[in-house]
Amino acid sequence: MSEQDYSGKWIALRNNKVVSSAKDFTDLIKNLKPTEIPSLTFAKIPQRGTVCVM
Amino acid sequence: MITVKYDTTPPLGHPKITLSLFHKDILKHSVSCLVDSGADCTTLPSSMSPLIYGFDVCKMPESFLKRLGAVLNESECFCGDKINSVKLPLMVGFDKFTFPININWVDNANAMPLLGREDFFDCFKIELDGLRQQVIFYPNLEHIEKQKSKFDFNKINNLIARLKIV
Numbered sequence: 487m488s489e490q491d492y493s494g495k496w497i498a499l500r501n502n503k504v505v506s507s508a509k510d511f512t513d514l515i516k517n518l519k520p521t522e523i524p525s526l527t528f529a530k531i532p533q534r535g536t537v538c539v540m
Numbered sequence: 541m542i543t544v545k546y547d548t549t550p551p552l553g554h555p556k557i558t559l560s561l562f563h564k565d566i567l568k569h570s571v572s573c574l575v576d577s578g579a580d581c582t583t584l585p586s587s588m589s590p591l592i593y594g595f596d597v598c599k600m601p602e603s604f605l606k607r608l609g610a611v612l613n614e615s616e617c618f619c620g621d622k623i624n625s626v627k628l629p630l631m632v633g634f635d636k637f638t639f640p641i642n643i644n645w646v647d648n649a650n651a652m653p654l655l656g657r658e659d660f661f662d663c664f665k666i667e668l669d670g671l672r673q674q675v676i677f678y679p680n681l682e683h684i685e686k687q688k689s690k691f692d693f694n695k696i697n698n699l700i701a702r703l704k705i706v
Contacts, residue, residue: 510650511587523591527558529572530652
């Protein structure tokens with residue numbers, strides 16, 4: 487996972503392995519089958535230099 | 541005691557944990573959240589809510605949300621940006637624990653999922669160990685039990701079922 491830079495992207499993980507990535511969450515789930523979603527973990531990788539959090 | 545190593549995805553060194561999200565006792569999916577003591581409450585993008593409820597929480601009529609007992613807010617980021625948001629409780633799983641917390645759904649498809657103070661931080665003593673790149677959670681079992689009866693999920697689930705969207 488560390489070999490590729492996912493900065494700022496959404497990723498879907500299964501067993502800690504990236505199975506899909508996209509620039510936004512809506513695009514990410516478009517590429518996934520509804521039946522596989524419960525087995526996935528979604529994450530957003532913070533963009534480099536991000537300081538703005540709620 | 542639960543020890544979670546910092547995220548190893550670049551950019552490195554983010555304290556994150558995985559929350560499992562449940563609706564009507566069914567696991568819908570999991571989400572990796574940044575442990576953020578600066579966040580008033582746990583925050584998720586509302587674009588994720590159709591995977592839970594079958595509809596986007598932030599796109600629902602105000603009257604329906606108020607009947608659910610949701611709190612309509614305007615969330616403010618430290619940078620000054622303001623986003624509409626809807627606060628609604630949800631059952632979450634972390635490690636071996638399952639309990640409800642309030643989720644602040646923000647009307648921003650790409651908002652960073654944040655684990656905030658309300659509810660969750662009351663259930664654990666949390667220690668950030670930057671030297672060892674890990675977060676340590678000490679569960680407060682008494683408070684976790686108390687948290688389980690904080691929300692009326694029957695009312696929420698019945699109203700959602702009556703909407704006939706799920």
